[in-house]
Structures are given as structure tokens and as C-alpha cells.
Amino acid sequence: MDTNIIYSLLGENFVSYAIMAIIIILFITVYALIAILAELKISAWMQRRYGPWRNTWHGVGQPLIEVFKLLQKENITPDRADKFLFNLAPFVVFMGALMAFAVIPFGELFIPSDLNVGIFYAFAVSAFGVVGIIIGGWSSHNKYSLLGSMRAAAQMVSYEIPIAICLLSIATLNGSLNMETIVVAQSGWFWDWNIFGGAGGATKLFVIPFTLSLFIIYFIASLAETNRTPFDLPEGESELVAGYSTEYSGMKFAMFYLAEYTNMFIVSALITVMFLGGWNSPFGDFLNYVWLQPAWFIAKAFGIVVMQIIIRWTLPRLRIDQLMYTSWKVLVPCGLFCFLGVALYSMLSL
């Protein structure tokens, strides 16, 4: 495998894989701290507040201080809860989040695992999170938790269909499920990205409306997949206290929180790979070096994360019947229509 600089330096063995996993974990930790700070600061900016301000310089140390606060919090397991499943849930939730990172291609030389079914695998593993949420919600023996987890399950299974249709369309357009192949097919200028119909001549004008709509469908569905507003019914604090994580405290709660932010990055990374050209520079050969590819990739993905945060503080929460309506009666038919358009274009341009 020449797809990873660490594997080519240290050889392919358990040690190099472990180093790769540790790098990814460090990246997730730093990213989560920055994303939490961004969430605090952007919400403050949108509501004309200062946000965290007093503890360190402009309050930038707030997320780190919160981690230390959560470390010192007492861990309460309700005595009527199912103890084993209650303790298992944070593991399952975070496992699903981290395992999806194994196929995220940060750059030509920074692919942890170059699976030939990469997109399909990421889609499958990111659905793991809902299992952890159901385990946690059910085992808490709390009405709010159970309601929150049932809502999370209904919401996630509904919104997985539009996501699967989007993946299918991109696989049809590029003829592959391998993330590296999909990214390489989009190299060039930004109009060669899949959001603008991929690389191609004037005939691709036919497919641009379809791919643009698929991008919007995927973005809406990914908001629902990560339980972000306007789809945050599972943890709607005005009706369900804290949803499935009501009974969790201390570090276990922190794991749920970390998994949520990790999932936000994963869906953003998938958007980047599928629609926004992955690690490629938007301007042809401008700064398109191998060593800068991770920077481009992370910049694009973090841009999507910031968009998710801005949307969270802009839109009100949907009702559950509106939620089901949006998924089954709007996104699924539109997605299937766009898929047929992309399939026809791919057949004609053979």
C-alpha cells in the first residue's frame, strides 16, 4: 500500500497502524475542542453576545476547561438502570464515530485504509451510532431517555435512505466506491467537482442540476444524521431535558458529546469527498502539493462544520410529523429522480 506515508516509512505492521490511529485520535481531540469553541463563539456572535470571555484570552480555553470540569464530575449510574448496557453505550457510540475515520482520505499520502468499498463502509459504520444511542436511552430506565432514543432511531433510519441514494448517485457518476478514485476523478479546477457534475465537456450541463440537488439533499440528511438543529428532536432540551443522555454524567456524557462532534466531521468529510473534490485544490495547480492536501481537505470539511453550526443557530426545530414528511415525501422521491438523471447521463457519456 503506497497510500500512506507512515506505512511506507515503517512498513505495514501493527505498530504503523497504531501510530496512524493515535494521530487520528489526536486530530479528533483537537478538532473537537476547536469545534466546541466555534459553536460557542458563533452562537454568541449570532446572538450579539460575547460568549465565553473571562477565563483565558477571549475565552479560547473554555472547551479545555470544560473537559477538566467533566473529569472531576461524579459518575452517577441510576440504581434502576441496566448497569452493563448503561456502561456499554458510550463505547458503542464512540466506536462507530472513530471507525468511520479509518477510510477518510486526508490526502494522497494520508489514507488510513484504502478500502475498495470505502464510501459504503463509512455509510455502514456511521449507522453504528444509533445502536449506541438506543442502548443508552433504553438502559437508563428514564422516560426522557427512552423517548429521545426512539426518536433518534426513527429519524436516523428515515434519513439514511436519502443518504444511500446520494452515495449511489456519486458511485454511478464516478463508477467506483473507492474514495481515492472518486477524489482523483475530481482533480482540476473547482468546476470539475462532483457538485458541478464532475469532470466533463459541455454535455455535463445536463447533469449539473441533478448533482446540485443531490448535494442539498445530502446536506439536509446529514444534519438529521448527526441530530443537529433543525433535526434535534432526540435531544430537544425544551421537551426532553437532554434526550438520550439525560442520565449520563461526567466522562460518559463527554463521550456522547465527543461522538456527536466527531460525527459532524465525518459527514462533512464525506461531503468533501463526494461533492467538493476531496483533497484537491479548488484552483487547478495552485498550492496543490502533496503536503498541503490535508490542509485543503480539513479546510473544506471544517467549512461545512461551520455551516452546520450557523444553521443550528438560525432555524427552529421541526415537529416529528414534519420530520417524517421531509424525509419520505420530499427527499426520497427527489433523490430517486436525481439518481435517474445521473444514471442516464452516465450511460449516455460512456
Added chain:
Amino acid sequence: MLSSFGVILVFFIFALLLVAAAIITAAIIRPSHPNKTKLMNYESGIEPVGTPWILFNTRFYLIALAYIIFDVELVLLFPWAVSFRGLGWSAFIAMLIFVFILVLGLFYDWAKGYLDWDKPKPYIPELKDFIDTKE
């Protein structure tokens, strides 16, 4: 030599290790003084009534069923998406028929009302409700 799925195994192990390390570190640092009230389930400050482990709304079950049908059928489309370049128009038409059946199933669910959630029907009082019409 590990295959590319070996990396995934390593990631799986490290995910478990990270969560375990975080929880064990917290267990060393944090205080622990449980008492009966503290270990009670949270129910907005009042004593919990009954159990939440009860029969649940069948709407959730129907949604899950629709999801399984759709997802399995979509998974069957993935092989076509990857290998249609060598298969020609006959495979394309077969795919169209398959999607047509899929859409038919969706419209059946739609027409039968399985996709509708119970809409809230709030009671909005009108002025005449407050006027005692009886003499």
C-alpha cells in the same frame, strides 16, 4: 501482513481503549458519594412513577420496516452503479424496472398513510365556547 481491514481492527481497538482510558482517568480523579436520592432516575424533580419499559407506539415499527425494505433494495443497486460501464443498455433498463418497483412501494406506503405521523390537532377555543348558551 494485515489487509486493509486490519487497519479497521486497529481503529476499533483504539476506540475502545480511548473511551476506557477516559472513564478510568475520571474514576481515579472524581469523587464518589452515592446516596439513595442521587441514584434515583431523573423525572423533573419528582419521584419516578411507573416504568418506561413499556409497549411502544407502532409508528416507529412501521418506519423501521419501510427502512429495511428500502435499504435492502438500494444495496442491490450498488453493484450496478459500480459495474454498469461494461453491461450496456439492457442492464440500465433492468435497473429502471427495479427502481420503478421501488417507487411503486414508496407510493403504496404513501397512499396507505404509513408515512404519516399523527399530526397534533390542537383544540383552539373560540369565543362561543365561553358563552353559556343555556338559559
